[in-house]
Amino acid sequence: MPGELLIPSAPMEVDLSATTAATTTTTTTTVAKSLSKTAGPSLSQNAIDLYLISDEDAYYEQEILRDPYSSIKPWLRYIEHKVQTGSIQEQVFVFERACKALPRSYKIWKMYLDLRVKHVSPLNPSKYHEEYNKVNDCFERSLILLNKMPRIWLDYLSFLLKQCLVTKTRRAFDRALRALPLSQHSRIWQLYLPFANSASGETAVRIWRRYMQVHPEDAEEFIELLVSQDKYEEAAEKWIEILDNPRFKSKEGKSHFQMWSELCDLLVTHAREIKSIDVEKIVRSGISKFSDQRGKLWTSLGTYWITKGDFERARDAFEEGITTVMTVRDFTQIFDSYTEFEESVISSLMEAAAARQEKGKADEEADFDLDIRMMRFEQLMDRRPFLVNDVLLRQNPNNVIEWEKRVGLWGDNKQEVVQTYTDAVAAVNPKKAVGQFHSLWAGYAKFYEKHGDIRQARMIMEKAVRVPFKSVQELAEMWIEWAELELRNDNFDEAVKIMAKATQAPKRSTVDYFDETLTPQQRVHKSWKLWSFYVDLVESVSTLEETRAVYERIFELRIATPQTVVNYANLLEENKYFEESFKIYERGLDLFSYPVAFELWNLYLTKAVNRQIDIERLRDLFEQAVEGCPPKFAKTLYLMYGNLEEERGLARHAMRIYERATRAVSDEDRFEMFEFYITKSASNFGLTSTRPIYERAIEALPDKEAKEMCLKFAEMERRLGEIDRARAIYAHASQFSDPRISPAFWEKWEKFEIQHGNEDTFKEMLRIKRSVQAQYNTDVNFIASQALARGQAKEASSEEQEKKDAMDALEREAMTPQGFVAASTGSIPGNVAGTPAEPAAAAANPDAIDLDMED
Structure with a gap:
């Protein structure tokens, strides 16, 4: 076998791992010494090979010798055999030979590296760093030809992260990034970034800078790192970079303004450390971009200058903020920060002055500076109502109410009040005014009037009546204010001329008062409020003829109201023109229909009756009044008509009128009208004359009211001694008197029979009662009455019901005659x-x- 297979080191190394994993007491050093003693100093490579190869391996060795460099399968079978039967030394021995024979086999290297890593992982990297270095060398040997395999790199890097080798680990990460294609870098960065964060310092910053080049979307984490490393300026620059990128989306879900806020907080908090960035320009761009957060941004700018120690520029920023914001919320935020800043400065100066006093030193310049700041602070607090008013007017310059408040704030400052009025009438758009715009013009004129300049007040009024107000009513109010101005100064004729000018119109005006396409000046002559004031003014200061001319003009323009008719008629009546006043009522009746006509008829007829005019004329007037009168209003007119006939005419005529009234009035008033008719007939012609009236009432009224009328009719007949007629009436009324719903009716009939009847009549009454009850029991309409009866029974408690039954029994017994x-x-x-x-x-x-x- 080749000499590069590390014969002595590999078995000793593996034996150390094996003994560790098996938790034996033999150390690596002991195993190495034992192996040295066995082999001896003259141990050759072939002897060690024979020592690691057993008889059971002969088959696999022969299979490998047939083709050791081209096929991986014999090696895999040999490795599998060793894993099952061999020791760790033997496994490493085979793996080393396989890797030497097939150096490009990813599968063999991966199995070998996993084996080596597994058996050193329980060891402490600091204590056994040499063993870890041997595994590192194995990884380095594998990466010579397998440097494009990301899994090998990931295992190697994960193994290095367990060791305290920062520089070596960083360089390994860099080599992995250079060796692997860009598409595989994300897998490396997943390990590299946590390593960088744990390493911290300049190392982490530089690693993150490289990461930002390919993954700018993680800039927020980079900024957090920079802030933690006190690199505030670079963090701010990174914020600016991502804010300038419209395609950047926060992974943390932050809005654009939230990122702006974090940038501003960073710039303000670390103002002294950040020197190369124009902070004011950045904050002002945010103010123009985020209009709803101007208060916070202006406060941030002021706080920035305070942190920098430039108090004057901070004061300028606060002043600009409170004079440009558009909402009270933003103003309050800036103003509170402004006052807090001024108070802190004054407090520090006062503490310094107190310290100087204790030491007996005097500093006139410092005392003068303190006085100036105190005066400035007081002035700021005095300006607050004006500044709030400015904010509201910037929000809506058409807010008339706020302009009036501003006038009130100036008090007796004549110059400022005049300037405010001038600015107000110039700024407010009459068509968009919020509030009564005419009151602003009126107040402007009254201000000059109060100070004795009537001429200037008139000039303002002349301008005011030319303003295109958004409604005719405002223009009419303006004309009235002008006239009242003249009245307050006893210029009555001038006031009349002003109102005449205001109401000037063509003789036949076809202008529609509600036509919004026309200007208020074109429609104001049809304003009833304007004419009402005009006629009251003329009536007060001019002659009757002039007043009548104004009233006639109102009728010609067809803008008269019922009140106008009544006022005109009363005016003529006061001046003894009675017939003329009646004509005015008639003209008013031609103009108005019911229900307004009813009120006019009521007044007209009352005055005509009181005037004692001819009876025939009065009858004609009443006939005109009741003709076409709705039933709702007929009762009053018929009663007046009947009363007239009773007082000045014939009683039978009055009876005819009351009879007509019973037909003309509404259903709600018919019963009451019949009662009145019966009363009048009885008083004038006796009780017997009421019989036909009762009969017609019973026919005309609904069942409930007809039953009541029957009881009254029967009582009347009883008083006349007509017992049979009364009994017949009771019998007639019984058909719409259910015993369960109307027990009072049957009680009255029973009392009547007890007093005036006999056994037969009483039995007949009971028979009728049973038949009526049977009729209602079979009637579909009885369901409603039966349900009502049940509801009434449930409402009464059992004790009350027993007492009631007992009382009824006693009363019946007391009223029952002898023999019954x-x-x-x-x-x-x-x-x-x-x-x-x-x-x-x-x-x-x-x-x-x-x-x-x-x-």
Whole structure:
């Protein structure tokens, strides 16, 4: 065999591994000495070969000798045989010969290397570093021809990572990367990066820099490493690089702004270490890009300059921030940082001044600086309401409410108030104004009026009425404010002229008040609010004729409201033009329909009746009023009409009107109207005259109300002594009185029969009651009433029900006349002997009474 097979070293090395794995007490040194004694100093290579080859190996040796360099199968069979029967020395001996014969066989080398690694892995790499070096040499020999095999490299690198050989391991990783194709590098980097992180220091940084060239997507981990190694400037540059790359996506799921925030935090926290980066330019670019995070970014910029020690530039950054942000949240964030910074500076200066006082030293310049800073801080706090107002106005310059608040903040500062009003009317877009834009113009004019400059106030009003407000109502309010300005200064004629100018319009105006395509100035002459103020003004300061002319103009423009009609009529009535006022009501009735017309008729008829005009004319007016009147409003008009006839006409005419009313009113009012009609008829013509009214009411009203009317009718007949008529009415009403739903009706009839009837009539009443109950039991509509009865029964508690039944029994017993007793317990008038009646069998109907009659 060739001399390169390491005859002495390989068996000793393997025997050491074997004895270790078998946990024997023999050490590597002992095995080596034993082998040396056996072999002797003159041991030759052939003798050692014979020592490792047994008789059982002859077959495999012969098979190998036939073709030792071309076929792998004999070697694999030989190796398998040795693995099963041979010692570790013998296995290594065969593996060494196989690797020498077939140096390019990946399979043999992989098996050999796994064997060597397995048997040294339990050993401590520091104590047995020579044994590990022998395995390293095996790996190096295998990589001479198998350097393109990634598995060999991975096993070798994993084996090296167990040893404390940083430089050798790093160089092995570098060789692997150079030897393997780029597609296999990811497998190497999976081991290389953890090694770099564990090595740390400059080694880790340089390894990661190489890794970044092929895997820039892992830049966040690289940045963390740089920060941990205090390389803040390089970390910031790496952040800038990935932020400038629009295709970069964070593996940790960070948004673009989150990465910006981390960059800003890094720049601010380590401002003194980072010198070659223009931090202010970076932060300002973030401010322009992230409009919703400007507060945080401006605060970061100010904090950066504070960290650098440049307080003036920090103050400039805070000032620029609070005067440019668009939200109150951002403003509050910057302002709080600003005030905290100023307080910290003042606090440090005060501490220094106190220390100087203790030492008895004086520094006028330092004291002056402290006073300046105190004054600046007070001014900053005083500016806060104005700065907040500025933020809200930058958000929406059309916010009228905030402009008015700004005016209030200036107080008595006339120059600033005027400037604020000027800026406001110039900045606000009338069509987009939030709030009442006209109130801003009015306040502007009132300010000059308050300071006695009426001329300037009028000029402002002239400009205001030309503003294209977003609604006609605002323009009308502006004209009214102008007129009130003149009224406050006792210029009544001027106020009237202003309103006349405001309401100026063509004689026949076809303009639609709600046409948004026209400007408010073109539609303002149809504003009822404007005309209402105008007519009130003219009525107060001008003559009646001028006032009537204004009212007539309102009617011509067809913008009159019911209130206008009433006001015009009242004006004429106050000036004794009664007939003219009636005509105004009639004109108003032509303009408006119900329900507005009802109110006008109510006023018109009341005033006409009170005026005591001709009865025939009044009748015509009432007939016009009730003609076409909805049933909902008919009751009041008919009552007024009937009352008129009762007072100034004939009673029978009033009765006809009430009779018409019972047909014209709504269903809700019909019962009440019939009651009123009956009352009036009884008072005027006696009770007997009400019979036909009762009869028609019973026919016209629904069942529930008809039942009530029947009870009233029967009571009336009873009072007249017409008992039979009353009984007939009760019988008629019984058809819509279910005994289970309307027990009160039957109780009243029963009391009536007890007082005025006899046995036959009482029996007839009971018969009718049973028949009615049977009718309802078979009627489909009875289901609803039965369900209602059950609900009422459940609501009452058992104790209350017992008390009620007991009270009903006592009342019935007290009201029952002599001779009327229960058939099952007492006697009846027909039983002369007075013998007790036979007990009655249980009837199917519990309400039935079985009377023991003589044949």
